Structure formats: structure tokens, C-alpha cells
Amino acid sequence: MDKKTCLILGSLFILTSGLIFTIERLTAYVYWSAQINTGTWDTIPQTLPLYENLFTGLFFLVGIILIIVSFKKDR
Numbered sequence: 001m002d003k004k005t006c007l008i009l010g011s012l013f014i015l016t017s018g019l020i021f022t023i024e025r026l027t028a029y030v031y032w033s034a035q036i037n038t039g040t041w042d043t044i045p046q047t048l049p050l051y052e053n054l055f056t057g058l059f060f061l062v063g064i065i066l067i068i069v070s071f072k073k074d075r
Helices: 003-038 054-072
Strands: none
Touching: 003 054
16 A cells, blocks of 8 residues: 555544544434433433444554554655
């Protein structure tokens, strides 16, 4: 892979990681909103921490590695 491909793939992996994390948070808040409408809910929605999902951390790590590789290919 050339420098540009590594940089684009690294950016896409990081964006995908953020998208997965955002979708998880969104589903937790939608579920919490549904509980509010029924009358039984927690005061704070139950969201997962960043390290709980394997794919979020894995995609972020692969993205960082690809970006580092793309910067080292120029030298």
C-alpha cells in the first residue's frame, strides 16, 4: 500500500470507531427515553464505557497504526 492509501484507510478506521461508539450511545439514550415514557427509569442512562466494545478499540488501534505507517513511508 502506498502512503495515501494507508492514510485514507487509517482515517476511515478511526471514523468507523467513532461511529460505532456514537451508535452505541444513541441506542442507550433511545432505550432510556423509552423507559421514561413507561414511568420506570434510572436517573442516568446505562451507557457502556469506551473499552467495553472490542470493535471500537480495535478499529481505533488499527487506524492509528495505519496513520503512523503512512507517515513513516515518506521517510
